[in-house]
Amino acid sequence: MTRQCKILRFGILLYVASFFLIAATGAGSNPNAAPIRGITCAVVALIAPWVWISEWGNGILPKLIPAVIIVGWVNPLFLSTIMFAIRKQRRRSVVILRTVIVTMLASSWFVYFYEEMHPREGFFLWVAGILVVLFSAELAGFYAYCLGSGASA
Numbered sequence: 001m002t003r004q005c006k007i008l009r010f011g012i013l014l015y016v017a018s019f020f021l022i023a024a025t026g027a028g029s030n031p032n033a034a035p036i037r038g039i040t041c042a043v044v045a046l047i048a049p050w051v052w053i054s055e056w057g058n059g060i061l062p063k064l065i066p067a068v069i070i071v072g073w074v075n076p077l078f079l080s081t082i083m084f085a086i087r088k089q090r091r092r093s094v095v096i097l098r099t100v101i102v103t104m105l106a107s108s109w110f111v112y113f114y115e116e117m118h119p120r121e122g123f124f125l126w127v128a129g130i131l132v133v134l135f136s137a138e139l140a141g142f143y144a145y146c147l148g149s150g151a152s153a
Contacts, residue, residue, distance in 0.1 A: 011133035015133060018123070019122070022121060024112065035120070045071045049065050049072065070104050074104050
């Protein structure tokens, strides 16, 4: 098994584990705020904008809905990018998609801010898993470079 394959598997393990961990604590500064698991965050981000469609013009929602839509599409886009990468098809598309995904991850901070939620370990593991998978080839090359540099010194 190649080093890149091991790094890829590790990233996927982080990504999958993040759905079972607490991704956020509930809204507000309430110390008793209910924790929200990663799978719940993913499903809500994917479905909520369409449930709230009649409320899009009210209050904070015009600012929040685009960010929620973007965050909701991170997981489907990430999974399709993995499929392209594994099949070694459309390499240019994979590079473009991974750039788009990394940019989309920033929207989650906007949602956390406006919903007054606090990110937890599941969120950070989710981001780390995505980044490790998307950049597994570069990480494998960097690791090999570091090993090569240390061996020759």
